[in-house]
Amino acid sequence: MASTNQSPFYQRAEKNFLEAEIPEEKIRFLKEMIKECPKHKSAENMLANLKTRLKKLQQQLEKSKKSGKSSFKGIKKEDMQAVLVSKTNTGKSSLLSILTNTKPEIAGYDFTTKESVIGMMNYEGTQIQLIEIPAIESEYYNKGVVHTADTVLILIKNLEEIQEIEKVVKNPKGKKIIVFNNFNKNSEELRKIKATLKSKKYNFVIINTKTKENLENLKEKIFQSFDNLRIFTKEPGKEKSNRPMILKPHSTVKDVAEKILKGFSNQVKETKIWGPSSKFSGQKIGLKHKLKDLDVVEFRTK
Ligand SMILES: Nc1nc2c(ncn2[C@@H]2O[C@H](COP(=O)(O)OP(=O)(O)O)[C@@H](O)[C@H]2O)c(=O)[nH]1
Ligand SMILES: [Mg+2]
Numbered sequence: 001m002a003s004t005n006q007s008p009f010y011q012r013a014e015k016n017f018l019e020a021e022i023p024e025e026k027i028r029f030l031k032e033m034i035k036e037c038p039k040h041k042s043a044e045n046m047l048a049n050l051k052t053r054l055k056k057l058q059q060q061l062e063k064s065k066k067s068g069k070s071s072f073k074g075i076k077k078e079d080m081q082a083v084l085v086s087k088t089n090t091g092k093s094s095l096l097s098i099l100t101n102t103k104p105e106i107a108g109y110d111f112t113t114k115e116s117v118i119g120m121m122n123y124e125g126t127q128i129q130l131i132e133i134p135a136i137e138s139e140y141y142n143k144g145v146v147h148t149a150d151t152v153l154i155l156i157k158n159l160e161e162i163q164e165i166e167k168v169v170k171n172p173k174g175k176k177i178i179v180f181n182n183f184n185k186n187s188e189e190l191r192k193i194k195a196t197l198k199s200k201k202y203n204f205v206i207i208n209t210k211t212k213e214n215l216e217n218l219k220e221k222i223f224q225s226f227d228n229l230r231i232f233t234k235e236p237g238k239e240k241s242n243r244p245m246i247l248k249p250h251s252t253v254k255d256v257a258e259k260i261l262k263g264f265s266n267q268v269k270e271t272k273i274w275g276p277s278s279k280f281s282g283q284k285i286g287l288k289h290k291l292k293d294l295d296v297v298e299f300r301t302k
Pocket of ligand 2 (some may be wrong): 032092094104105112113132295
């Protein structure tokens with residue numbers, strides 16, 4: 001059966017599957033395809049094929065995890081994901097190794113990266129997935145990841161590269177951040193570069209992977225690009241939590257309660273709020289209240 005005869009849900013899953021580069025993603029979309037595959041007699045073969053494929057992929061993933069070769073950590077796409085896009089030799093691998101726990105190959109020759117390398121970056125107690133993909137000129141360049149990532153980091157060492165990269169990146173779902181890696185510009189050149197990037201209204205940051213300059217700033221920008229909310233919780237009469245919970249944009253007080261514990265929102269008797277979304281400190285609010293970044297929520301259950 002040709003896949004064009006399939007439901008739109010199946011087709012979407014199949015498209016995602018074909019574009020996926022991370023084994024975990026491939027597996028996730030293949031499972032979706034299986035779910036959406038018709039269950040009647042004439043589709044039996046197709047279903048069996050899909051299931052065989054799934055089994056193989058799962059075995060491969062297990063194997064690569066055991067051998068320690070894979071840097072794929074099995075995190076869901078729903079989490080924060082940023083992808084590094086650049087021409088070859090711009091410092092992607094250098095940056096990845098500084099910001100995360102991975103040790104990608106760093107070399108002065110072109111096209112060292114043939115496969116995507118994934119690392120986890122810790123930011124204020126939260127985990128952000130950073131992906132290095134092969135350079136845009138490489139035959140291994142993978143546009144699938146770029147298209148679906150939450151944030152696209154366009155790494156450059158010259159301004160002209162922005163246009164070249166944007167031609168390839170086209171319309172990504174995620175926000176773009178221009179990351180200028182200062183290989184060899186003097187301060188006067190840098191001043192001009194800054195002015196140009198500002199006038200074009202780019203969200204940008206100038207870093208240096210050799211001297212490790214401005215990397216905290218970059219991390220912050222990456223985190224902010226997800227528009228996530230950092231929410232502190234507290235119990236009556238106690239201090240707020242040390243670490244914030246991370247929630248998606250437009251989350252409500254109920255979402256916080258449910259993230260703490262499924263079903264918890266049913267036990268809540270009263271909720272108070274401090275911070276950006278409150279009219280005044282300790283305002284009483286309902287579960288439907290929309291949150292803002294850095295709010296503090298207090299739940300009373302008795
Ligand atoms: N001068 C200079 N060289 C750098 C900088 N960052 C990386 N390099 C060098 O550029 C080459 C390519 O770096 P790499 O991180 O592998 O780039 P990738 O191809 O984009 O992954 C290596 O020889 C690095 O040592 C930098 O900020 N300044
Ligand atoms: Mg590299």
